[in-house]
Amino acid sequence: MKISNIEFPSRPLFLAPMEDVTDADFRLLCRHFGADMVYSEFVSSEALNRNIPRTLQKINVLEEERPVAIQIYGTDPEVMAESAQKVEMIHPDIIDINFGCPVKKVAGKGAGAGLLKDIPRMLKITQFVVKAVNVPVTVKTRLGWDDSSKIIVELAEMLQDCGIQALTIHGRTRQQMYKGEADWTLIGEVKNNSRIKIPIIGNGDITRPEQAKDFFNRYGVDAIMIGRAAIGQPWIFSEMKHVLDDDFEYSPLSFEDKKAILKNYILSAVRRLDIDEQTPIENVYDIHLKGIVHSRRHLAATSIFKNIPNFKSTRIAMLRADTLRELFDIIDSVHETFCN
Numbered sequence: 001m002k003i004s005n006i007e008f009p010s011r012p013l014f015l016a017p018m019e020d021v022t023d024a025d026f027r028l029l030c031r032h033f034g035a036d037m038v039y040s041e042f043v044s045s046e047a048l049n050r051n052i053p054r055t056l057q058k059i060n061v062l063e064e065e066r067p068v069a070i071q072i073y074g075t076d077p078e079v080m081a082e083s084a085q086k087v088e089m090i091h092p093d094i095i096d097i098n099f100g101c102p103v104k105k106v107a108g109k110g111a112g113a114g115l116l117k118d119i120p121r122m123l124k125i126t127q128f129v130v131k132a133v134n135v136p137v138t139v140k141t142r143l144g145w146d147d148s149s150k151i152i153v154e155l156a157e158m159l160q161d162c163g164i165q166a167l168t169i170h171g172r173t174r175q176q177m178y179k180g181e182a183d184w185t186l187i188g189e190v191k192n193n194s195r196i197k198i199p200i201i202g203n204g205d206i207t208r209p210e211q212a213k214d215f216f217n218r219y220g221v222d223a224i225m226i227g228r229a230a231i232g233q234p235w236i237f238s239e240m241k242h243v244l245d246d247d248f249e250y251s252p253l254s255f256e257d258k259k260a261i262l263k264n265y266i267l268s269a270v271r272r273l274d275i276d277e278q279t280p281i282e283n284v285y286d287i288h289l290k291g292i293v294h295s296r297r298h299l300a301a302t303s304i305f306k307n308i309p310n311f312k313s314t315r316i317a318m319l320r321a322d323t324l325r326e327l328f329d330i331i332d333s334v335h336e337t338f339c340n
Contacts, residue, residue: 141169
């Protein structure tokens with residue numbers, strides 16, 4: 001499978017763009033475990049053009065994580081084109097346009113999935129961005145605004161005509177948010193449309209390796225994008241790859257291995273957000289750290305603790321801990337022998 005001149009293996013797996021999740025550290029971790037391409041957190045075009053430091057930090061790209069896509073969103077075609085040019089200066093492999101974010105602060109202002117109610121503006125934004133840059137431009141969107149306006153089959157052709165190089169479809173409407181089940185039948189219909197020549201990437205509710213294999217076979221998509229299922233378990237890409245490759249000798253990671261991976265991610269977040277390169281990590285074991293707060297959603301979402309009896313109080317303590325010593329003592333106290 002190819003997006004423009006970027007080649008991927010058969011049945012590739014991509015890490016979805018997720019706000020406050022897909023920072024560079026997590027992207028690197030997912031690449032290590034087999035993600036074939038990773039996406040940044042989404043970036044506001046207006047904030048990017050105003051050089052907001054937090055926004056500029058989001059578009060930092062490390063060579064080791066390539067291929068990597070930077071995702072932008074906004075409502076103004078000219079502002080979006082300008083921000084795409086600014087992103088192009090840091091040489092991402094792909095610039096992705098977010099037409100799918102359903103949250104009120106984005107969609108309610110006419111950006112993200114809000115543009116599913118203003119298709120002419122969506123297409124104008126797409127045209128402006130494609131013309132403004134030389135890197136491949138892709139789009140991520142949803143089936144439509146609500147159940148009465150599932151327009152994705154027609155919309156996919158229109159977006160293709162704007163010059164995008166691939167289309168990712170989340171199998172829900174904006175009205176659904178993240179509730180109910182993702183409907184992949186329309187994703188399959190787009191993929192099987194003879195007029196569609198660009199790669200179609202399916203997204204939504206892929207949480208198990210066997211499911212990824214089944215959906216590749218059933219709907220014929222060119223790639224699958226993994227979102228919330230990767231939070232707290234970046235090894236899901238490795239597990240899915242081995243099922244897709246029929247690797248029956250695959251040895252899954254142990255419980256202790258997975259704990260160590262999460263601890264190392266927390267340490268990487270602390271190094272990025274709290275200390276400089278010269279400061280030994282041991283020097284900050286007993287102080288409040290932003291990196292711990294940033295990492296908590298991975299601890300809250302990880303599947304490794306879900307089958308532990310009476311774990312609620314331990315989980316609460318873990319999510320309230322604000323020093324490395326306290327947090328790691330809690331994590332280290334949890335053993336696989338308690339799981340059934």
